[in-house]
Amino acid sequence: MNDKNKIIKQTFQKVFDDLEVVLGWKQGFDSLHMTPAFIRKASDLDQLVFNPQCVQNLSGYLFSTLKAADPEKQGKIGICVKGCDSRSLTALIQEGLVERDRVYIVGIPCKGVVDVKKLRNLKPSLTEISGITIEADEVVIEADGKTERFPIADVLAHKCLQCRYPNPLIYDALIGEPVTARVAQDAARPAVEQLDALSLEARRNFWLTEMDRCIRCYACRNACPMCVCQDSCIAETRSPKWLSQRSDISEKFLFHMIRTVHLAGRCTECGECMRVCPVDIPVTLLMEKMNCIVKELFDYEAGIDPESKPPLQTYDSSKTGI
Ligand code: SF4
Ligand code: SF4
Ligand code: SF4
Secondary structure, X not given: OOHHHHHHHHHHHHHHHHEEEEEEEEEOOOOOOEEEEEXXXXXXXXXXXXXXXXXXXXXXXXXXXXXXXXXXXXXXXXXXXXXXXXXXXXXXXXXXXXXXXXXXXXXXXXXXXXXXXXHHHHOOOOOOEEEEEEXXXXXXXXXXXXXXXXXXXXXXXXXHHOOOOOOOOOOOEEOOOOOOOOOOOOOOOHHHHHHHOOOHHHHHHHHHHHHHOOOOOOHHHHXXXXXXXXXXXXXXXXXXXXXXXXXXXXXXXXXXXXXXXXXXXXXXOOOHHHXXXXXXXOHHHHHHHHHHHHHHHHOOOOOOOOOOOOHHHHOOOOOOOO
């Protein structure tokens, strides 16, 4: 067990009696994959790990875990968060979906997580990974008895290459020293700018082509920490019936447009929607564009300040200029 994992374990051990469950990461089905861990016994805290393979945003489990918790006990949920995950957690608190005093937050400054698909394409023969570390502009992979270095762009997740908040913005305990953000908070967004430079028709065609691949598996919605409508989601309701089972582009487009608008001023750019999409649709890019619009209109970013209210919760329709 490395030092960071030991400190995470010891931190939760100290407060374990007050916790109903700890949400962290543990070794998955092979050495490449880490998986979410739901720890209910102190003896299982040994399973907790943190490394660049801990890709999942555990805040996505918080709303449903709290809903399923024993209302009599009012116990706390322990949770590990990276910088981006902490924004989702903050946004849930801002919207009153999670009470701050029901969570014990272990924040972990983060240099990035791997994009498993990129890594598989880069090294299809990888079998036994013994360690992945991030050093400045390189990712160092120790696997199959060899050490290899790759440029970060070849291995890290898209969101990490433009990470503005690598340090948790909210926590009860911080594990390790804060790290330097890869880009400035007001840095340009090249992918959004590239799309903005296209004509309206070309942009529309881009999204129609991307969305035509959508199989409406709803993994993007299910993985999103801010998609909390559950049975009331437009994809599920039959009264009113927003969407049919037809698999045509108009149904796919409508789902994505409604979801995008529903996440306006709420998306924290955790990238989970894009990570889980089985057909590689750049779903987060649509949200990034919406976030740029919200920033421009309301000077607001979701999940930064637990005390502020999202603009679409305080929106005044009599205001001009919006
Ligand atoms: S976006 Fe930032 S905080 Fe999130 S995983 Fe990437 S580097 Fe870490
Ligand atoms: S995860 Fe991808 S394929 Fe599934 S509904 Fe979302 S965009 Fe469509
Ligand atoms: S829309 Fe995507 S990037 Fe935004 S909060 Fe949800 S999962 Fe994260």
